[in-house]
Amino acid sequence: AQKVTQAQTEISVVEKEDVTLDCVYETRDTTYYLFWYKQPPSGELVFLIRRNSFDEQNEISGRYSWNFQKSTSSFNFTITASQVVDSAVYFCALSEAQSNTGKLIFGQGTTLQVKP
Amino acid sequence: ETGVTQSPTHLIKTRGQQVTLRCSSQSGHNTVSWYQQALGQGPQFIFQYYREEENGRGNFPPRFSGLQFPNYSSELNVNALELDDSALYLCASSSSMMETQYFGPGTRLLVL
Numbered sequence: 001a002q003k004v005t006q007a008q009t010e011i012s013v014v015e016k017e018d019v020t021l022d023c024v025y026e027t028r029d030t031t032y033y034l035f036w037y038k039q040p041p042s043g044e045l046v047f048l049i050r051r052n053s054f055d056e057q058n059e060i061s062g063r064y065s066w067n068f069q070k071s072t073s074s075f076n077f078t079i080t081a082s083q084v085v086d087s088a089v090y091f092c093a094l095s096e097a098q099s100n101t102g103k104l105i106f107g108q109g110t111t112l113q114v115k116p
Numbered sequence: 117e118t119g120v121t122q123s124p125t126h127l128i129k130t131r132g133q134q135v136t137l138r139c140s141s142q143s144g145h146n147t148v149s150w151y152q153q154a155l156g157q158g159p160q161f162i163f164q165y166y167r168e169e170e171n172g173r174g175n176f177p178p179r180f181s182g183l184q185f186p187n188y189s190s191e192l193n194v195n196a197l198e199l200d201d202s203a204l205y206l207c208a209s210s211s212s213m214m215e216t217q218y219f220g221p222g223t224r225l226l227v228l
Contacts, residue, residue, distance in 0.1 A: 004158075033214075035216070037219070042221065043204055043206075043221060043222045043224070044219055044220065044221040044222060045159070045206060045208075045219035046219075047216060047217075047218055047219075050216050091158055091159075093158075095214070097214065099172060100171075100172070100213060100214070101149075101164045101171055101172030101213055101214075102147070102149065102164065102210060102213050102214045102215065102217060103149070103161045103164065103172055103174070104149075104151070104159070104161060104208075104217060105161070106158030106159050106160075107158055108157065108158050109157075109158050
């Protein structure tokens with residue numbers, strides 16, 4: 001069965017600290033896509049990144065970086081030198097090619113609080 | 117480029133009533149997906165519309181129904197509202213069924 005687990009419910013850091021958000025997924029599909037979305041208090045989900053199952057190359061975008069490891073079914077997200085504006089709920093999500101819908105399966109989310 | 121918009125932003129209804137939520141997709145997108153997000157939870161997939169046809173449905177009862185119009189905007193209708201329907205309803209659009217979904221600001225529904 002498909003599932004996404006974000007074991008960290010809440011994380012609190014002080015500004016400028018690095019923080020890693022964990023994501024573990026389960027799927028039987030060989031072709032799938034992994035995502036991270038950010039949800040600020042306003043409620044809108046903001047797209048951050050999409051990776052497909054055939055591309056394990058890590059990605060860096062500014063202060064954000066993602067580590068995709070198929071061997072451990074993990075897709076972790078690191079924020080370097082965190083800022084107060086990074087405070088939000090972060091969701092990891094999975095979609096499977098066999099669904100033919102792009103249906104997103106979300107984890108429970110990790111609430112990140114960055115204190116000044 | 118106009119992003120995904122939803123209306124209304126907030127809504128209060130009573131149990132047993134019916135509600136219609138609206139979504140305008142991002143320019144160039146022909147696919148709309150709807151999600152329900154209960155407080156403190158991750159969003160749950162309700163259904164997807166691709167070129168005016170339903171294309172996949174999550175584990176929601178038939179009283180949740182939808183439409184997609186020729187301009188690819190969409191409606192979510194919920195009949196016989198229950199207290200547990202209180203949630204944030206999110207609409208997402210994409211350029212095709214399997215492409216990245218971009219979300220609107222959501223509609224917060226409270227059922228009393």
